[in-house]
Structures are given as structure tokens and as C-alpha cells.
Amino acid sequence: MTQTSDRIESLVSEKRVKKHVFYPSKREIWTVVGKGKEHWLDPEAEYCSCPGFYFGNISSKKSCYHLESAKLAIQKNMYEKVEFSDDEYSDFICSLLSDL
Numbered sequence: 587m588t589q590t591s592d593r594i595e596s597l598v599s600e601k602r603v604k605k606h607v608f609y610p611s612k613r614e615i616w617t618v619v620g621k622g623k624e625h626w627l628d629p630e631a632e633y634c635s636c637p638g639f640y641f642g643n644i645s646s647k648k649s650c651y652h653l654e655s656a657k658l659a660i661q662k663n664m665y666e667k668v669e670f671s672d673d674e675y676s677d678f679i680c681s682l683l684s685d686l
């Protein structure tokens with residue numbers, strides 16, 4: 587498990603956890619930038635878009651390291667906050683989804 591916690595630590599310390607906030611609605615989208623891929627996650631709903639989460643969740647109800655990183659980043663207040671306007675919301679979702 588040491589490897590996983592190292593991975594979580596480095597994701598957090600490199601500020602790869604991002605919170606995207608859309609104004610004026612204040613909708614929030616969380617992402618974690620992994621190896622060349624950006625994953626969409628929801629720390630409150632315990633959801634991540636990566637395959638590891640999908641399969642891990644089916645077999646053992648285990649969350650993935652992106653989700654763990656996001657929780658740690660929130661706890662330590664070490665995430666990157668990016669602000670957008672609501673006009674950009676649908677484009678943002680589209681690019682996120684095409685990336686998956």
C-alpha cells in the first residue's frame with residue numbers, strides 16, 4: 587500500500603487536484619490529472635471516472651487513488667482552484683467527456 591499512498595501524496599503536492607468553479611451558479615467540478623489523463627470525480631458522491639474506480643467498485647467497493655487524493659487535497663486545502671463562467675460549462679463538460 588506504500589506505493590499507493592506515495593502516489594496520492596505526489597498528486598496532492600503537485601497540485602494535480604483541481605476544483606473548477608463556474609460562476610455565477612457556483613457549480614463545481616473536480617478533476618485529478620493523472621498520467622496524461624484528466625479524471626472527473628465527485629468527492630461527495632464518491633465517484634471517479636477512471637477504469638480503476640469502475641472495476642474496483644464492482645469487485646470490492648474500494649475507491650481509487652484519485653478519489654483518495656481529492657479527499658486529502660480538500661483536507662489539506664492543497665488543490666488548484668480554477669474559475670470559469672457558466673457560459674463555458676457545456677464546453678468544459680464536452681472536452682472532459684471526449685477525454686475519457
Ligand SMILES: [Zn+2]
Binds near residue numbers: 634636637
Ligand atoms: Zn480514479
